[in-house]
Amino acid sequence: MTNDPKPGCPMHAAPYNPATEGAQMSFDGRMSYGDYLHIDQILSAQRQLTPAHDEMLFIIQHQTSELWMKLALHELNAARQAIAASRTPEAFKMLARISRIFEQLNNAWDVLRTMTPSDYTTFREGLGQSSGFQSWQYRLIEYAVGNRNLAMLKPHAHRADLTALLEAELARPSLYDEALRHLARAGLPVPDDVLNRDLRQPWVVHEGVQRVWETVYRDPAQHWQAYELAEKLVDFEDYFRRWRFNHVTTVERVIGLKRGTGGTGGVSYLRRMLDVELFPELWHLRTTL
Numbered sequence: 001m002t003n004d005p006k007p008g009c010p011m012h013a014a015p016y017n018p019a020t021e022g023a024q025m026s027f028d029g030r031m032s033y034g035d036y037l038h039i040d041q042i043l044s045a046q047r048q049l050t051p052a053h054d055e056m057l058f059i060i061q062h063q064t065s066e067l068w069m070k071l072a073l074h075e076l077n078a079a080r081q082a083i084a085a086s087r088t089p090e091a092f093k094m095l096a097r098i099s100r101i102f103e104q105l106n107n108a109w110d111v112l113r114t115m116t117p118s119d120y121t122t123f124r125e126g127l128g129q130s131s132g133f134q135s136w137q138y139r140l141i142e143y144a145v146g147n148r149n150l151a152m153l154k155p156h157a158h159r160a161d162l163t164a165l166l167e168a169e170l171a172r173p174s175l176y177d178e179a180l181r182h183l184a185r186a187g188l189p190v191p192d193d194v195l196n197r198d199l200r201q202p203w204v205v206h207e208g209v210q211r212v213w214e215t216v217y218r219d220p221a222q223h224w225q226a227y228e229l230a231e232k233l234v235d236f237e238d239y240f241r242r243w244r245f246n247h248v249t250t251v252e253r254v255i256g257l258k259r260g261t262g263g264t265g266g267v268s269y270l271r272r273m274l275d276v277e278l279f280p281e282l283w284h285l286r287t288t289l
């Protein structure tokens with residue numbers, strides 16, 4: 001019997017066999033989709049600790065977030081390298097992608113929001129003291145962009161490999177440091193104490209830096225690349241802030257004002273994090289422009 005499509009009513013046609021047009025159907029000794037993507041490994045990592053229906057949603061939500069964070073870090077590191085080499089147009093493309101990744105993470109909250117407090121209490125106890133607070137990729141993103149709080153190293157002290165990773169990040173100039181070094185190379189008067197700062201320390205708001213960004217924003221045509229870089233950074237922070245806001249709102253909706261499993265006050269802690277500014281001068285200049 002052939003599998004040629006029959007003319008006439010599709011209801012009576014034999015099911016179409018894509019092999020007739022050459023679809024590869026045999027994978028003995030050839031690399032398949034699942035082989036390339038290690039699908040077996042990924043799909044065997046959803047191990048519920050309870051029989052609760054919604055625990056699967058919770059696990060997959062976090063695992064997919066960690067995958068997107070992995071890509072965000074990949075792009076962030078490449079963007080930083082491109083800026084350091086003054087290849088800014090290349091960096092713009094990667095920074096735009098990072099913002100889209102955060103948009104993706106922001107949209108994902110819509111799925112998690114379908115979990116009610118009643119649903120969550122069916123498995124919350126099983127989580128013990130684990131919490132997103134201990135996500136090393138999240139901390140690495142914060143450190144990479146410039147939010148360097150050394151206190152956040154502590155939950156990783158039991159893992160020498162992760163501590164080394166985070167420490168290595170703290171020794172590198174952040175995305176914001178690289179942006180400012182780029183401005184200095186372009187001839188803008190970035191203060192020396194900024195260019196020679198102790199990279200491990202948290203960023204401290206600097207009036208001289210704000211003045212440099214003001215110069216850029218007062219005459220964008222004259223400083224087009226710096227202006228474009230600034231707006232890409234603001235765009236990224238905008239999406240990052242939305243992630244934090246979605247997180248705290250979802251948390252309040254699900255656990256109210258209960259303490260977090262990670263030991264913080266929960267919503268009170270997350271609200272405090274809403275005040276963190278990654279690139280403060282880029283926001284402040286808008287008031288003084």
Ligand code: HEM
Pocket residue numbers: 061062065066112120130131132133134135138247250251254255259260261262263264265266267269270273
């Ligand atoms: C029902 C869902 C969720 C609840 C109830 C929740 C709750 C919390 C709470 C209470 C904290 C504060 C730390 C603590 O004491 O535990 C926290 C931190 C955190 N959570 Fe969630 N979370 C949820 C979903 C998520 C998701 C989907 C992610 C994505 C990866 C995530 C990532 C984080 C991160 C990165 C932190 C640290 C934030 C910071 O230090 O600024 N959480 N979460």
Ligand SMILES: N[C@@H](CC(=O)c1ccccc1NC=O)C(=O)O
Pocket residue numbers: 062124127130131132133255259260261262
């Ligand atoms: N901190 C959350 C627990 C929690 O959300 C969580 C636990 C384990 C793995 C990821 C988590 N997500 C984000 O914090 C709570 O207090 O319920």
